[in-house]
Amino acid sequence: MLNSFRLLALAALSLPVLAQSPTYHVGRAATPADIAARDITVGPDGTGLPAGEGTAAEGAVVYANRCEECHGPEGRGADQGGFIGKPADLLGDSPKKTVGSYWPYAAPLWGYVDRAMPFDRPGELTRDQVYSVVAYILHLNGLIGENDKLNAETLPKIQMPNRDGFVPDPRPDTP
Amino acid sequence: MPETKDEERSSRRTFMALTAAIGGLAACESGTEAPVAGGPRHLGSTISPYSERSKYETTTRFMPATKTPEQASSRTPLQELQGIITPSGLHFERHHAGIPDIDPVNHELLVHGLVDRPTIFTMDDLKRLPSVSVVRFVECSGNGGSEWTAPGSTTAQLAHGLASCSEWTGVPLRVVLEELGVQPEGRWIYAEGADACLMARSVPIEKAMDDALLAYAQNGDALRPAQGYPLRLLLPGYEGNTNVKWLHVIKVTDQPMMTRDETSKYTDLLPDGKARQFTFDLDAKSLITSPSGGQKIADLGFVEIRGLAWSGRGLIERVEVSVDGGETWADAELEGPLHPKAFTRFRLPWHWDGSTAVLLSRATDETGYLQPTVDQLIEARGKNSNYHNNSQKSWTIAADGSVSNA
Numbered sequence: 001m002l003n004s005f006r007l008l009a010l011a012a013l014s015l016p017v018l019a020q021s022p023t024y025h026v027g028r029a030a031t032p033a034d035i036a037a038r039d040i041t042v043g044p045d046g047t048g049l050p051a052g053e054g055t056a057a058e059g060a061v062v063y064a065n066r067c068e069e070c071h072g073p074e075g076r077g078a079d080q081g082g083f084i085g086k087p088a089d090l091l092g093d094s095p096k097k098t099v100g101s102y103w104p105y106a107a108p109l110w111g112y113v114d115r116a117m118p119f120d121r122p123g124e125l126t127r128d129q130v131y132s133v134v135a136y137i138l139h140l141n142g143l144i145g146e147n148d149k150l151n152a153e154t155l156p157k158i159q160m161p162n163r164d165g166f167v168p169d170p171r172p173d174t175p
Numbered sequence: 176m177p178e179t180k181d182e183e184r185s186s187r188r189t190f191m192a193l194t195a196a197i198g199g200l201a202a203c204e205s206g207t208e209a210p211v212a213g214g215p216r217h218l219g220s221t222i223s224p225y226s227e228r229s230k231y232e233t234t235t236r237f238m239p240a241t242k243t244p245e246q247a248s249s250r251t252p253l254q255e256l257q258g259i260i261t262p263s264g265l266h267f268e269r270h271h272a273g274i275p276d277i278d279p280v281n282h283e284l285l286v287h288g289l290v291d292r293p294t295i296f297t298m299d300d301l302k303r304l305p306s307v308s309v310v311r312f313v314e315c316s317g318n319g320g321s322e323w324t325a326p327g328s329t330t331a332q333l334a335h336g337l338a339s340c341s342e343w344t345g346v347p348l349r350v351v352l353e354e355l356g357v358q359p360e361g362r363w364i365y366a367e368g369a370d371a372c373l374m375a376r377s378v379p380i381e382k383a384m385d386d387a388l389l390a391y392a393q394n395g396d397a398l399r400p401a402q403g404y405p406l407r408l409l410l411p412g413y414e415g416n417t418n419v420k421w422l423h424v425i426k427v428t429d430q431p432m433m434t435r436d437e438t439s440k441y442t443d444l445l446p447d448g449k450a451r452q453f454t455f456d457l458d459a460k461s462l463i464t465s466p467s468g469g470q471k472i473a474d475l476g477f478v479e480i481r482g483l484a485w486s487g488r489g490l491i492e493r494v495e496v497s498v499d500g501g502e503t504w505a506d507a508e509l510e511g512p513l514h515p516k517a518f519t520r521f522r523l524p525w526h527w528d529g530s531t532a533v534l535l536s537r538a539t540d541e542t543g544y545l546q547p548t549v550d551q552l553i554e555a556r557g558k559n560s561n562y563h564n565n566s567q568k569s570w571t572i573a574a575d576g577s578v579s580n581a
Binding site: 021022023024026027028029030034035038039040041042043044079087088090091093095097099102103104105108109111112115116119122123165166167168169170171172173174175 | 242243246271272285286287292293294295296297300301303304305354355365367371372373374375423424426428430431432433434435438439442444445446447448449450451452453454455456458544545547551552554555556558559
């Protein structure tokens with residue numbers, strides 16, 4: 001019994017070091033190519049944004065074709081929510097959470113449209129189309145001009161109006 | 176084979192002996208050789224590869240009418256269930272882009288980012304690693320959302336059915352992360368599902384290294400597709416949305432990724448326009464499931480008040496029940512064994528004398544936290560926070576025994 005364990009241990013040692021995890025010897029090393037093929041994260045600072053670009057003017061066309069049916073003309077909302085607003089819309093009895101009123105960062109908006117939209121066929125849009133649709137939404141909120149080029153460099157620099165609107169969890173908060 | 180035949184003969188002999196004995200008894204009483212009661216009888220149905228429930232049992236999840244059933248939720252019939260385990264087929268659902276059809280042979284988990292050894296695991300790899308089984312609830316943080324301003328829903332299922340409890344089996348995420356070596360800057364993990372919208376959440380590394388589980392089984396069987404087959408993240412006590420289903424990527428990061436579901440959604444808006452973010456823990460909650468809204472007490476006399484309590488912060492320590500709208504309280508019995516961050520069944524015998532009554536319960540967890548009233552929650556958070564309504568829930572008994580939300 002002991003001998004066969006020793007044999008197994010020797011066999012494991014003789015495999016390429018990269019192949020498996022150190023204690024349990026399972027899994028395979030992920031190569032940079034493996035990671036690049038699967039990693040779609042876009043951080044709040046824009047890390048992970050890919051090459052490509054678009055403008056609001058271009059985005060208006062994409063929006064009319066693929067977004068307007070659910071989100072309404074010019075981002076005003078229909079069956080699904082609209083996009084336009086300002087932080088003051090968060091006050092009162094009927095607060096409205098929109099890109100303009102609520103989202104704290106611009107770059108993750110690119111990440112969300114890229115991964116999840118259009119609802120019926122996510123992943124359909126090209127990178128340029130995602131940049132242009134995001135540009136259109138930001139333009140509707142008055143945050144960029146109609147022909148401003150949105151790309152990996154310019155997008156993270158956009159300061160969202162509700163950037164400082166979030167606070168940590170203070171619970172317990174009841175007696 | 177002969178052994179089996181012997182066993183068959185043996186059990187047949189036992190059966191015949193028993194039959195004879197019963198027959199004899201009958202003969203003694205009646206003085207005749209009458210067949211046993213009701214005989215002769217038809218044989219029942221045969222053995223089968225997979226059991227369905229009795230055709231007389233019809234309880235189901237509640238599904239609201241929606242134009243987008245792929246982006247919707249269904250609710251567990253809590254008032255119809257016993258004990259603490261939710262049958263897998265009745266576990267509540269919340270999907271954002273439908274249930275993907277995943278062949279486990281092709282499913283892989285990539286763990287990368289701020290680790291020394293980024294690694295890809297197959298399902299077979301994960302199942303070889305040290306495993307644990309735990310009983311834990313999962314609850315959507317939007318559960319009870321209809322109850323913020325007024326009693327809105329008629330039954331326990333409608334009001335609080337976005338909560339369920341299962342025995343989950345999997346490999347602790349800590350085991351995998353220690354195997355890969357988390358770098359000192361690694362403060363968060365980003366977890367992503369393989370559903371159409373690649374739903375993703377960020378989770379503090381402390382939780383990942385504590386009781387997070389890469390779960391592949393539920394109630395002894397493989398996860399149901401609606402629960403993330405073949406792999407989900409289980410974060411005991413954390414709001415349901417963070418328990419990413421169809422898990423295929425974990426990335427260790429130095430900061431949260433600020434995904435849509437941790438900024439635009441699942442944040443708790445306060446009256447001053449600020450919003451609480453990363454409100455992960457589900458606080459202690461309890462709910463009387465019987466008698467509850469939509470039910471009717473059959474008759475005067477003995478009624479066993481039954482309910483469920485749970486806390487995302489640990490064990491339920493105490494549940495009190497009131498039958499007079501909160502004027503006086505009695506301790507309910509908690510049924511063991513108790514599991515932390517799990518449904519806990521409570522019971523209290525009661526004599527219903529036919530008068531109107533208002534029933535409610537309140538739980539205390541092991542941190543000493545007492546389940547609040549909805550007014551206390553509104554005092555602290557206003558009415559727009561949507562999520563995390565764990566307030567006390569009352570039911571009104573009318574003189575005819577019918578129970579309604581109040």
